[in-house]
Amino acid sequence: MYTKDAIRYSLNMAEQATMRALATIDDAPLTFPTEKGGCHPLWVMGHLAFVEGLTHEMLGGANPVAHWASIFGQDTVPTADPSQYPAFAKVRAQYVELRHRNLQLLESMTDADLDRPTASQPKGLEEHFATFGKALLTVALHQMAHRGQITDAFRAAGRATPVLAGAGA
Numbered sequence: 001m002y003t004k005d006a007i008r009y010s011l012n013m014a015e016q017a018t019m020r021a022l023a024t025i026d027d028a029p030l031t032f033p034t035e036k037g038g039c040h041p042l043w044v045m046g047h048l049a050f051v052e053g054l055t056h057e058m059l060g061g062a063n064p065v066a067h068w069a070s071i072f073g074q075d076t077v078p079t080a081d082p083s084q085y086p087a088f089a090k091v092r093a094q095y096v097e098l099r100h101r102n103l104q105l106l107e108s109m110t111d112a113d114l115d116r117p118t119a120s121q122p123k124g125l126e127e128h129f130a131t132f133g134k135a136l137l138t139v140a141l142h143q144m145a146h147r148g149q150i151t152d153a154f155r156a157a158g159r160a161t162p163v164l165a166g167a168g169a
Helices: 003-023 041-058 066-072 088-108 132-156
Strands: none
Touching: 003 041, 003 088, 003 132, 041 066, 041 088, 041 132, 088 132
């Protein structure tokens, strides 16, 4: 397996797991994962969309959701107020579009391109996003980490946790 294939596989696996999970709680997107708060599904989806846009920017494009930094960016705190967020369907559609763009960028790269340095990196995460390849692989790992918050939101809502390809949550 080539590096590009491994990154594509990771991105696709993370997306499938996350989107399957989100589809089962899209009627309750503001469900906090714990009684003390945390990252609810709407915030997770918005944050993932924001990171996809940020990744596109790091790889040389523009971030069409840069204006979401104040609600979905690093270190933002989710709120239960729906008026603070775009509609869940809009956020999901934006994520899907941005992930598609990043996969297209990946397809256009050679394995050597994956070692190219990114234009910029999020503060405190410079090493994780230092090259095109690291940035794209980190996005997949990051997405799977946030899937755990969605899983906890299921439990908080009293729902059964969906599984991915026969694996447990």
